Amino acid sequence: MPTSIKLQEKYGDDVQVIFVESQAHTREDYESFAWRSKWMGNNAIWTDERPIPTVGTGLPETALIGVDGKVIMQGNPGSFGKKFEAAVEAEVKKSKAPPEGTPEALKPAWIAYMKGEVSAALAECDKVGSDEAKAAHEQFLSMAKRQIARVKWLVDNGYPADADKLAGELAKAVKGTPDLETQVAAQVTRLAAPDMAAEKEADKAWANFVKEISKKKPFDPANVKKAESLDKKFPNTNAGRRAAHLAELAKVKNA
Amino acid sequence: MKTTVAVLSTAAMIAALVSFRSAPSDDGVSFKFSKPPVNSMGITGSDDLRGKPIVIDFWGTH
Numbered sequence: 001m002p003t004s005i006k007l008q009e010k011y012g013d014d015v016q017v018i019f020v021e022s023q024a025h026t027r028e029d030y031e032s033f034a035w036r037s038k039w040m041g042n043n044a045i046w047t048d049e050r051p052i053p054t055v056g057t058g059l060p061e062t063a064l065i066g067v068d069g070k071v072i073m074q075g076n077p078g079s080f081g082k083k084f085e086a087a088v089e090a091e092v093k094k095s096k097a098p099p100e101g102t103p104e105a106l107k108p109a110w111i112a113y114m115k116g117e118v119s120a121a122l123a124e125c126d127k128v129g130s131d132e133a134k135a136a137h138e139q140f141l142s143m144a145k146r147q148i149a150r151v152k153w154l155v156d157n158g159y160p161a162d163a164d165k166l167a168g169e170l171a172k173a174v175k176g177t178p179d180l181e182t183q184v185a186a187q188v189t190r191l192a193a194p195d196m197a198a199e200k201e202a203d204k205a206w207a208n209f210v211k212e213i214s215k216k217k218p219f220d221p222a223n224v225k226k227a228e229s230l231d232k233k234f235p236n237t238n239a240g241r242r243a244a245h246l247a248e249l250a251k252v253k254n255a
Numbered sequence: 256m257k258t259t260v261a262v263l264s265t266a267a268m269i270a271a272l273v274s275f276r277s278a279p280s281d282d283g284v285s286f287k288f289s290k291p292p293v294n295s296m297g298i299t300g301s302d303d304l305r306g307k308p309i310v311i312d313f314w315g316t317h
Contacts, residue, residue, distance in 0.1 A: 004312040016309045018292070023315035031293045033316045040294070047292035051301070052284050054313055065309040069283015069301065091308035099306075146303055153297035162296065254316060 001039065003077065004062065007088055008044045014092045017044040018051060022059060032252035041214025064088060067095045106136055116169055118144045119176035144173065144180055151187045158238020160200045161207060164191055202234035206242055219250040 008017040021030040027048065034040055054061050055074050063074035064087055072087055073080060094100075098110035109124035118140060125137035147170055154163035167187050174180035190196065209230060213223045227250075230243035287300030298304065 002312065002314070004310050007310055014307070016298070016304050016307055018309060018311050020311060020313045021316060022313045023317055025316045027293065030316050034293075043294070043296070045292040045294045045296075045298060047288060049286075049288050049290075049292075050313070051286040051288075051309075051311060059313055059315050061313040063311040063313075065284055065311065067306050067308060069285075069305070071284060088308055088310065095306055095308060143305065150297040150303065157297070159296065 003085070005039050005042065005044060007085070008042045011088070011092055013043060014095065015088060019044060019046045020050055021046070021048045022050070022054070022061075024048070028249060028252050029254065032249040033254045035214075035218045035246070035249055036254060038215050038218065040218070041210050064091070066091050068099070103130075103132055105130070106133060109133070109136055109140070113140050113143075116173045118170075118173040118180065122177060141180075144170070145183070148180065148183045148187065151184070155187055155190050155196075158199050158203060158242075160191055160196055160203050163187065167191060198234065199237050199239070202230075202237035202239035205230055205234065206239035209243070218246070224250045 004017045004019065007015055019030075019034070025033075025048075030046060030048070034046055052063060052065075052071065052074075056076060058076075060077055061075060062077040062080070062084065064072045064084065066072045066087075072091070073084060077084060096114065098107050098114075102110055105128045106125070109121045109128070112124055113121035121140045122137055125133040125140070127133075147166065151163050151167045151170065154160070154166065167184060170184045171181075171188065174184055209226060213220075213226075217223065224247050227243040227247040231240045231247070234240035234243070283301075285301050287302075288295070288298075292298070301309075
């Protein structure tokens with residue numbers, strides 16, 4: 001198993017692993033390959049678009065982007081040894097503290113934000129009132145809005161369980177900030193609508209199925225059959241379509 | 256298949272989605288995917304990952 005998968009599974013949402021297929025294969029090809037290799041069932045994402053340019057002449061190549069958005073390490077992973085994993089651990093630690101250089105007066109705002117208390121963080125900024133505090137205020141608002149946009153995406157794309165969880169956290173986080181409260185409430189209302197019931201049931205069944213098969217021969221004929229029956233059981237749902245897609249991926253012959 | 260292969264201790268996956276975290280300067284790398292990656296769960300680019308360490312693994316299926 002690649003180190004990157006192990007890092008993703010070790011750190012969960014604290015790290016984002018992006019696999020970039022760099023040999024011009026199709027999306028179906030690399031997605032099928034990842035399932036077949038038992039690398040799915042975690043938060044890693046898979047693309048063929050390079051977020052940053054490569055620096056070497058061949059594969060593999062790994063890069064670490066730190067919490068400040070700057071590339072910390074990049075190159076052949078064989079040359080990094082344990083330094084790479086140590087650097088990831090250090091960045092995870094940094095991500096749980098206010099950004100380096102944060103003025104003392106603004107640290108309570110950052111601490112509140114990182115505890116998931118967006119409204120309290122905004123209030124702390126207002127209390128300080130400096131230009132830096134105004135900038136932090138805007139930053140917290142922007143980040144909260146991105147989280148709300150993510151809830152919307154999750155609802156739109158048939159991940160109601162994840163949407164529910166995130167919306168619940170956000171509802172508490174933004175309590176006392178009317179504009180944000182309204183935006184979160186809109187998604188909560190969508191999630192509670194009767195027409196979401198089928199999506200919820202399908203999403204739950206799909207999540208259980210992925211948990212069951214991702215590390216155990218996902219494309220075993222019995223699992224493919226289960227995927228096809230999930231699609232039939234939950235017609236016209238996003239999760240049903242995901243199950244049908246998995247059955248199709250099983251037909252892809254990876255070289 | 257050419258990817259990093261090393262040994263780490265096994266740990267459970269944390270499936271949390273909520274990420275209120277430190278998010279410093281804007282002068283780092285910036286990217287936006289033109290189409291959603293597989294398993295993107297709503298991540299559209301670097302703006303959604305502010306303050307989070309990112310590991311990029313360039314690999315190939317052959």
